Structures are given as structure tokens and as C-alpha cells.
Amino acid sequence: xxxxxVATEKRYRIGEFAxxxxxxxxxxxxxxxxxxxxxxRSDNGLRYYTDADASWxxxxxxxxxxxxxxxxxxxxxxxxxxxDATITKRLQLLKNVRRGxxxxxxxxxxxxTILNDKIDWYQGKVDGHISDSEGFANYLASLNxxx
Amino acid sequence: xxxxxVATEKRYRIGEFAxxxxxxxxxxxxxxxxxxxxxxRSDNGLRYYTDADASWxxxxxxxxxxxxxxxxxxxxxxxxxxxDATITKRLQLLKNVRRGxxxxxxxxxxxxTILNDKIDWYQGKVDGHISDSEGFANYLASLNxxx
DNA sequence: ACACTAGTTAAAGCTGACTTTAACTCATAG
DNA sequence: CTATGAGTTAAAGTCAGCTTTAACTAGTGT
Numbered sequence: 001x002x003x004x005x006v007a008t009e010k011r012y013r014i015g016e017f018a019x020x021x022x023x024x025x026x027x028x029x030x031x032x033x034x035x036x037x038x039x040x041r042s043d044n045g046l047r048y049y050t051d052a053d054a055s056w057x058x059x060x061x062x063x064x065x066x067x068x069x070x071x072x073x074x075x076x077x078x079x080x081x082x083x084d085a086t087i088t089k090r091l092q093l094l095k096n097v098r099r100g101x102x103x104x105x106x107x108x109x110x111x112x113t114i115l116n117d118k119i120d121w122y123q124g125k126v127d128g129h130i131s132d133s134e135g136f137a138n139y140l141a142s143l144n145x146x147x
Numbered sequence: 148x149x150x151x152x153v154a155t156e157k158r159y160r161i162g163e164f165a166x167x168x169x170x171x172x173x174x175x176x177x178x179x180x181x182x183x184x185x186x187x188r189s190d191n192g193l194r195y196y197t198d199a200d201a202s203w204x205x206x207x208x209x210x211x212x213x214x215x216x217x218x219x220x221x222x223x224x225x226x227x228x229x230x231d232a233t234i235t236k237r238l239q240l241l242k243n244v245r246r247g248x249x250x251x252x253x254x255x256x257x258x259x260t261i262l263n264d265k266i267d268w269y270q271g272k273v274d275g276h277i278s279d280s281e282g283f284a285n286y287l288a289s290l291n292x293x294x
Numbered sequence: 295a296c297a298c299t300a301g302t303t304a305a306a307g308c309t310g311a312c313t314t315t316a317a318c319t320c321a322t323a324g
Numbered sequence: 325c326t327a328t329g330a331g332t333t334a335a336a337g338t339c340a341g342c343t344t345t346a347a348c349t350a351g352t353g354t
Contacts, residue, residue, distance in 0.1 A: 055284065059261065059265075059283075062257070062258040062261040062262065063258070063261075063262065065254060065255060065257075065258035066255070066258045066259060066262050084272075084279075087269060087272055087273060088273060090269060091266065091269040091270065091273060094262060094265060094266050094269065095266060097262065098259075098262055098263070098266060101259065101262070105255065105259070107212060108212060108213070108252065108255070110209070110212075111209040111210070111212035111213045112213060112245075112248065112252070114206065114209040114210075115209065115210065115213050115241060115244065115245055115248070116245070118206075118241060119238065119241050119242060119245060122234060122237060122238040122241065123238065125231075125234055126234060126235060126238060136206075137202060
């Protein structure tokens with residue numbers, strides 16, 4: 001009789017999985033309570049997570065990183081659970097998220113410009129390239145940057 | 148006897164100034180309590196702000212936009228009030244802020260890539276370019292994108 | 295056997311950044 | 325003269341997103 005070998009996927013308990021994903025144990029339980037992730041349970045009742053769960057969490061964190069709130073993620077997850085019928089809704093949601101994100105992104109770039117200008121201005125003062133009396137507004141104007 | 152005309156700068160009361168800066172009245176008072184902005188007072192005791200205050204607020208909001216917390220802004224403002232002796236400290240603070248910001252910015256770009264890919268993937272499903280069975284992980288791999 | 299570490303739950307607490315409320319005054323139009 | 329609207333203060337409340345606590349159980353190393 002041949003022995004059947006089952007390729008068993010790696011099981012991560014919450015501590016190991018927390019380290020793997022960069023989240024804390026409590027945060028993982030919190031996400032579970034919110035329905036964002038559904039870990040499995042081994043015979044002894046302890047949670048375990050798989051590599052597939054890790055990919056899922058990473059994807060969620062990317063969505064979160066673009067500005068989606070936990071509530072929006074919950075909505076997304078709920079639609080996902082409903083199956084293909086909700087694909088257009090999910091697509092629409094993600095497109096809305098992207099619109100908001102692009103808007104925020106432009107503001108970030110502008111803020112970055114101002115921050116860089118200010119750093120250059122301070123650096124100029126420190127290095128003596130900019131006169132003691134030249135104000136930042138003047139300096140910005142000289143760069144054709146606003147605000 | 149010639150009459151001396153003083154060019155008086157425009158005075159904004161809190162409501163008008165709130166509209167001008169996009170902040171709320173309460174937020175302006177909150178910022179004042181935190182020492183981030185010092186409005187002036189007219190004879191009747193009401194706050195007023197000037198265009199210079201507006202520039203200052205806009206600059207603060209840009210710094211805030213790059214990830215500085217209110218606490219960091221308070222530190223910055225405190226150093227500024229101490230005069231030129233703290234210029235290197237301020238420069239250092241802003242450089243630290245920039246380091247953190249650039250880090251976050253890269254993560255944002257990565258998240259953006261993932262979001263775009265996901266949207267394209269859904270779009271492909273909706274348009275029928277992507278087979279019902281092709282998973283997102285596969286799709287990402289086909290683009291040489293990770294996670 | 296006993297300590298130590300990791301896990302379990304529900305619930306309360308925390309942080310940052312405001313927002314809202316309460317109770318008031320002051321300036322101006324009708 | 326009184327109603328309206330904007331301003332004033334201090335203090336309490338809100339919200340998202342965790343984090344901490346309390347009180348417990350279960351598995352592992354010496």
C-alpha cells in the first residue's frame with residue numbers, strides 16, 4: 001500500500017505571522033474582528049495563517065496605503081465574498097480610491113517642493129550663499145514656486 | 148501740514164481667514180493654543196490675521212502635508228522664535244522630515260502600482276480580456292510586479 | 295514538575311487632530 | 325430696542341485605528 005503524502009502548506013501562528021506581515025498580534029485580531037482576514041484554527045484551537053493569508057494582508061495594506069479606510073476595506077471584502085456579481089462595484093470603488101489618491105499625491109508633490117525649497121534656503125543661509133536678510137518668500141519667488 | 152497716510156494691511160477676522168486658508172475657526176484657535184500661529188487683536192479684542200499669517204499657515208500646512216505632526220511643528224516654531232542660533236537645528240529637523248517623507252513616498256508609489264494593477268485586472272475581467280480563472284497573483288507575475 | 299512563552303477573550307484605554315458644546319459678549323441692521 | 329450673526333472662552337466629545345490590560349489556558353524546555 002503506497003503512503004499518500006500530502007503537501008502541507010506552512011502554518012504560521014499569530015506571533016510568527018505578525019513578524020512576517022509587520023503587524024502586531026492585537027492588530028491581526030482587530031482586523032479579524034473587522035472581517036478583513038479570516039485565519040484558520042488548528043485542532044488545539046489556536047489561529048494559524050498561511051502564505052496565501054500573507055499575500056492577502058499585503059494587498060490589503062497596499063489598499064490601505066492608498067488611503068482606503070478600514071470601513072472601505074470592509075465593504076470591499078464584503079463584496080468580494082458575494083462573488084463575481086459585485087465585480088463592477090469593486091472596480092468602481094477602487095477607481096474612486098484612485099481618484100482620491102491621485103489628488104492627494106499631487107498635493108504631496110507640491111508640499112515636497114516647498115519642503116525642498118525651504119531646506120535649500122536654510123542650507124544657503126548656513127553656507128552663506130543667501131544673505132541674512134533675504135526672506136523665504138523672496139527666495140520662493142526667485143524659483144518661480146508658489147506659497 | 149501734510150497728512151501722513153499709513154498703508155494699512157488688510158485685516159481678516161477669524162471667519163474670513165478660515166475661508167481663506169481652508170481651516171475652520173475652531174482649528175485656527177486650536178493651532179493658536181498650540182502656538183503655531185499668533186493672530187493679532189484689534190482694539191475691541193477680536194482676533195485678526197494678515198496676509199503674512201496666511202502665507203505662514205500655508206507653509207505650515209505644507210510641512211504638515213509631508214508628515215510633520217503638530218508636536219514637530221511646535222518644535223519648529225519654538226526654534227524659529229529663538230532666532231538664527233537654531234537654524235541648523237531647524238535644517239536638521241526638516242531634513243529628517245524629508246527622509247521620512249521620501250520613504251513614505253516610495254511606499255505610496257508601490258501601493259499605487261498595485262492599485263493600478265488591480266484595477267486593470269478587474270477591468271480585464273469586466274471587458275473579458277482576462278479569463279475568469281486567472282488569479283491576480285498570476286496577473287501580477289505576468290507584469291513583473293510583486294506582492 | 296515547574297517555569298516560561300505564546301496563545302485566548304472581552305473590554306477598556308490611548309493618541310492625534312480636531313469638532314462640538316455651553317454660556318457668554320459685542321456690533322450692526324431694521 | 326431687539327434680533328441676528330460673528331466673535332469669545334474653556335472644556336468635553338468624537339473618530340479612526342490601534343494598543344493595553346486583565347484574567348485566563350495550553351504547549352515546550354530542562
